[in-house]
Amino acid sequence: MTAKSLFEKVWDAHVVEPEGADKPAVLYIDLHLVHEVTSPQAFSELDARGLKVRRPDRTFATLDHSIPTLRPDADGNRPYVTAQAKKQVETLEANAATHGLRLFGYDAENRGVVHVIGPEMGLTQPGYTVVCGDSHTSTHGAFGCIAFGIGTSEVGHVLATQCLAQRKPKTMRITVDGKLQPGVTGKDVALTVIATLGFSGGTGYALEYAGDVIRDLDMEGRMTVCNLSIEAGARCGMIAPDQKTIDWLRGRQYVPQGEAYDEAAKGWLALASDEGAVFDKEIRIDGSTIEPMATWGTSPDQGAAIVRGVPVADNEDQERALKYMGFTGGEAREVEKVDVVFIGSCTNGRMADLRAAAAIMKGRKVAPGVRALVVPGSEWVRLEAEKEGLHEIFLDAGAEWRLPGCSMCIAMNGDFVSPGQLAVSTSNRNFEGRQGPGSRTVLASPATAAASAVAGHVADPRQFMALEEA
Amino acid sequence: MSNQEPIHSFSSRILVLPEANIDTDQIIPARFLTTTTKVGLGKVAFNDWRYTADGSNKPHILNEIDPTEHRVLVGGNNFGCGSSREHAPWALMDYGFQAVISTEIADIFKSNCLKNGLLPVVVSKDVHDKLLANPQQRVTIDLQNNALTLEDGTVITFEVEAFARQCLLEGVDAMGWLLKRLPDIEKFEQSHGKAA
Numbered sequence: 046m047t048a049k050s051l052f053e054k055v056w057d058a059h060v061v062e063p064e065g066a067d068k069p070a071v072l073y074i075d076l077h078l079v080h081e082v083t084s085p086q087a088f089s090e091l092d093a094r095g096l097k098v099r100r101p102d103r104t105f106a107t108l109d110h111s112i113p114t115l116r117p118d119a120d121g122n123r124p125y126v127t128a129q130a131k132k133q134v135e136t137l138e139a140n141a142a143t144h145g146l147r148l149f150g151y152d153a154e155n156r157g158v159v160h161v162i163g164p165e166m167g168l169t170q171p172g173y174t175v176v177c178g179d180s181h182t183s184t185h186g187a188f189g190c191i192a193f194g195i196g197t198s199e200v201g202h203v204l205a206t207q208c209l210a211q212r213k214p215k216t217m218r219i220t221v222d223g224k225l226q227p228g229v230t231g232k233d234v235a236l237t238v239i240a241t242l243g244f245s246g247g248t249g250y251a252l253e254y255a256g257d258v259i260r261d262l263d264m265e266g267r268m269t270v271c272n273l274s275i276e277a278g279a280r281c282g283m284i285a286p287d288q289k290t291i292d293w294l295r296g297r298q299y300v301p302q303g304e305a306y307d308e309a310a311k312g313w314l315a316l317a318s319d320e321g322a323v324f325d326k327e328i329r330i331d332g333s334t335i336e337p338m339a340t341w342g343t344s345p346d347q348g349a350a351i352v353r354g355v356p357v358a359d360n361e362d363q364e365r366a367l368k369y370m371g372f373t374g375g376e377a378r379e380v381e382k383v384d385v386v387f388i389g390s391c392t393n394g395r396m397a398d399l400r401a402a403a404a405i406m407k408g409r410k411v412a413p414g415v416r417a418l419v420v421p422g423s424e425w426v427r428l429e430a431e432k433e434g435l436h437e438i439f440l441d442a443g444a445e446w447r448l449p450g451c452s453m454c455i456a457m458n459g460d461f462v463s464p465g466q467l468a469v470s471t472s473n474r475n476f477e478g479r480q481g482p483g484s485r486t487v488l489a490s491p492a493t494a495a496a497s498a499v500a501g502h503v504a505d506p507r508q509f510m511a512l513e514e515a
Numbered sequence: 516m517s518n519q520e521p522i523h524s525f526s527s528r529i530l531v532l533p534e535a536n537i538d539t540d541q542i543i544p545a546r547f548l549t550t551t552t553k554v555g556l557g558k559v560a561f562n563d564w565r566y567t568a569d570g571s572n573k574p575h576i577l578n579e580i581d582p583t584e585h586r587v588l589v590g591g592n593n594f595g596c597g598s599s600r601e602h603a604p605w606a607l608m609d610y611g612f613q614a615v616i617s618t619e620i621a622d623i624f625k626s627n628c629l630k631n632g633l634l635p636v637v638v639s640k641d642v643h644d645k646l647l648a649n650p651q652q653r654v655t656i657d658l659q660n661n662a663l664t665l666e667d668g669t670v671i672t673f674e675v676e677a678f679a680r681q682c683l684l685e686g687v688d689a690m691g692w693l694l695k696r697l698p699d700i701e702k703f704e705q706s707h708g709k710a711a
Contacts, residue, residue, distance in 0.1 A: 061703040062696060067677045071696055073703060083600065085551035090690070102711055111549050129549040136551045180599040180623055196601035196627035198689070206693040208700055212676060244536055245593045245619050278596060280622050344536055344596075362535045457545040464568065476540040476597060478563050 048319035051285050052216050052251045055191045055316065059174045061208055069210040075173040076185075077203045078159045079106040079146070081137040082457075083178030087201035088140040098144040100207045105168055106141050106148040108134055109158045111458055114420050114447035123151075126459035144204075157423020157449040160184035160272065160391035164264075165425055167297030171286040171313035176203055181391045181473060183274040186283035187267035188290055189316050191251065193280040214280065215325035217250040218318075221258035223333035228507040230401065231266025232393060232471065232490035234258060235273040236338040236348040241330060244346040247279030250326065253318065254284050258332035264293040265397035272392045273473055276345035285317035337505050339378060340475045340488040342366030347475075348488065351378050351505045369477055370485050371467075378503040381487070384466035386417040386444075386498035387480070388491055390454035393471035394422025396429055398491040402471075403435040405495035405509045406442040412501030417444035418460065420452040444498065456480045469497040521686040522632055524657040525613060527586035530576065531650035532561075537590045538597035539624060543606040545598075556602055557582075557609030582611030587654055589646045590617045595624030595635075604633045614656050616663075618643050629679040630689065636663055636673045645669065658684060 049057070056072075064070035077100075084106070091098070098104055111130040117123045125131040141148035149156045155166055160181055163169040175185040175192035178200045185192035195209065202209055219238055238254075252274050259267065267284050274282030291310045294300050301309050336350035343366040349356055357374030358364040367374060372381065388394075388402045399421065411417045419439045421427040427449055430436055436446045453460040454472035456479065462468045464483030471494050475486035489497070492506035499509065534541075547559045565575050572578045588607065594617035595603065604627050607615065614634040625635045634656060638646070645665055646652070652666035658680065661672045675683070682689055704710045 058707070061700055067681070069676070069678050071693065071700070073700070073707070073709065075709070082548050086553050086601075089552070094690075096694075100711060126546075127549060129551075133549045133551055178599055178601075180597065182599075194599035194623055196599055196623060196630060198601060198627065198630035202690050202693055205690060206697060206700060207704075208693055208696070210678065210689060210693060244596060245621070248619060248622055275623075278621060344538070365534070455545045457548055461546075474538075474540065474597065476538045478544060479540050482544070482563050482568060 048321035048323070050216055050318040050322040050324060051189060051253055051283055051316055052191065053322070055172055055174065055189070056213060058172065059191070064213060069212045071208050072174060072211045074176050074203050074207055074209060075103060076163070076168055076175045077104045078163055078175065078177035078182070079104060079137070079200070080109050080159050080177070080179065081133045082110040083197050084140065084200055085133065085136045086197045087204055088144070090201040091204055096205050098146060098204045101145045103207060104146050104204065106137060106146050107156055107159050107162055108137065108150055109449070110451045110455060112450050113458055114450045114452045114460055116448060124459070126457070130458065153424070155423060155425050157425065158391045158394055158451055161394055161422030161426065164188060164268065165297070165423060167294050167300035170294070170300060171290060172316050176209065180275045181272050183279070183281045184268050184272040184391055186271040186274070186281050187264060188294070189283055189286040189313065191281055191283065194275065214251045215249055216253065217247065217279070217326040217328065218253045218255055218324040219328045219330065220256040221254065221330045221332040222256045223258060223331050225258055225261065225332055225335060228337060228492065228510050229335050230490045230492060231262050231269040233335050233338045234262070234332065235270045236340065236345070236488065237330060237335045238270070239273060239277045239346045240348045241328065242277040242346070244344050245278040247274060247277035250279050252279045252282035253324070254282060255318070256332065259284055260287065263397055264289060265395045268395070269392055273345065276473060286313040337490065337493050337507065339469070339493060339503055340486070341370065341372055343369050343475055343477050345473065345475060345488060351493065351503065354378060381467060381503040383415055383469050383497050383502055385462050385468040386411070386415060386494050387420070387453040387468055387470040387472060388418070388494050389420030389422060389452055390472040391422065391451070392473045393491050394420060394426065396426055398471065399426065399430050399435050402491040402495035403438045405492055405506055406444065406499065407438045409442055409499045409509070411443040411498045415498055415501055417442070417498040418447060418453060419444050420447045421449050423449050453480055456484070462486070469494045469503060522613070522634060522658050522683045524655065524659060525586065526653060526655040527613070528584055528653050529587045529589045529646060529650065530580060530585035531589045531647055533591045533647055535591035536593050536596060539595060539600055539603045540597055542595070542603040543600065548600060548602055550602070553605045555609060556606035557611065560606035560610040586611055586613045587656065588612045588615045590615060592617065593619040594621070596621040599623045599627070601627045601631070604628045604631045608633050616646065629676070629683065632683060634658065634675070634683070638663065638671065638673065642669070642671055
């Protein structure tokens, strides 16, 4: 038997028809997640052809991108940003009803950001193929899934056939060795990987993250790392399931229960890349040298350790990015006065993320003039955080505590950063205007975002951490 | 709406946007994604480059040219990175573009382009430099022969994934192609424990 990688094992188990020179493979999709923004035109295509969703039992929908994160008024009216946003939500509600899909809507106890609720409910299971009309679908790769974002045409293909026509990508293993320093998180690992690979360094590859640092990360940290694969151009990133994966998923709503779970888990542990598996490319990073990171430019690969300050531009693209950000090469990050802090998103809107932010905000205040927004990734995260009293820590510090949604990450629901303002954000993209026209974004971990909220400028979180950790 | 118009060959002047890493948030900002149709997005293509906050025109080449005369967009290095929004090719096509040329084109964006008949053409740095050096030029794109001809007569071949190329040339419909495989898909589900 040839040694196979994790990717090859999962891929091979889903090939309905093999790839040829003149045709792509027909790849079976186990789980299709749907949200309101990238699905309406796909349902219209099905309607135009007189088709129904072929496997409603493998198709799950949620509301996350366009929905307000403010509470409804006394009459139950939700403060949508526009009538069109409301219509988009109603369109998904109608399509889900027509096609018999499970929609985690406003009445569901587990509505939330699509890449938060999939794993949370155990819809995401090791060895699955998972797709969604959203580029951060790579998140689910943390469970040993081939998970990738697709466009609306392909959403239609999966709705109609449960399959996609796909070419097999090349494979790249990124091994992060060593042990992380205290105060360094999965987000810092991810931003380091992206800075190492470059903005398009992963284009055409399926990534596998391996090494002691990845093994040591909790599942939330692993999701953050896989989530950001697309920011290096890779459609999917994955991590082999281990005991941590199995313990994390056990008992969740949609996974097998009891003995059936233990049986399934045996298969999941066998998915790990075989000794001697060959990758098209291998990269090694020394994890012990990673420090809290913050982006300084307008693409996610333009990031550096906070303690190193803003780098001096060495090409036109970097000069243009620094000019947009209003930063000067060589200056310390602490001179960057912060207007907005956003904690949330499919990248960092989970319990571990909120706990990390709360640990820094506890007993402290958001600096005068800073607006801090904390948006849980799901209803489950919101309730759990409220049970632990995290919301009180945020509110006492002067931050806002919102309902779940994508919110200020994509800024299409009315939560946005005003022109010229600087945001430190736990989200995934710092493109020009991503968080609102003219907005400037610094990407960082929840701990760094919370530290920056308290300090009023971009700040290394370690100065706010307890001594025993340091 | 199911079948694409076949694409064979066309000539047009280019339109150069030399910025590197033009991402999908530039092509169409997220706040315009609340639409439930594909139509009319050309007016918000590159919205924040073309308009001020109050909606008036900024001095930008996209507001000055006749889109029917410039059907080939040449972007800076690495075009289309970012989100999976198919609204990006919808907006570019509604504006009037039929092809996008760059040194690298992001995976999901490229896949979305091919589904809609917006031809992604990846060229070498040398060819890219020639296009940027003469932004007024007229080029010919011949999908039948995978050939891009520059105004100076340089002819280069470009790659398009074979199946996508066939779909574009013959108007083959990718969903229809998959639907024809339903019997095999059902067999696969039965034999792999995935039946409903």
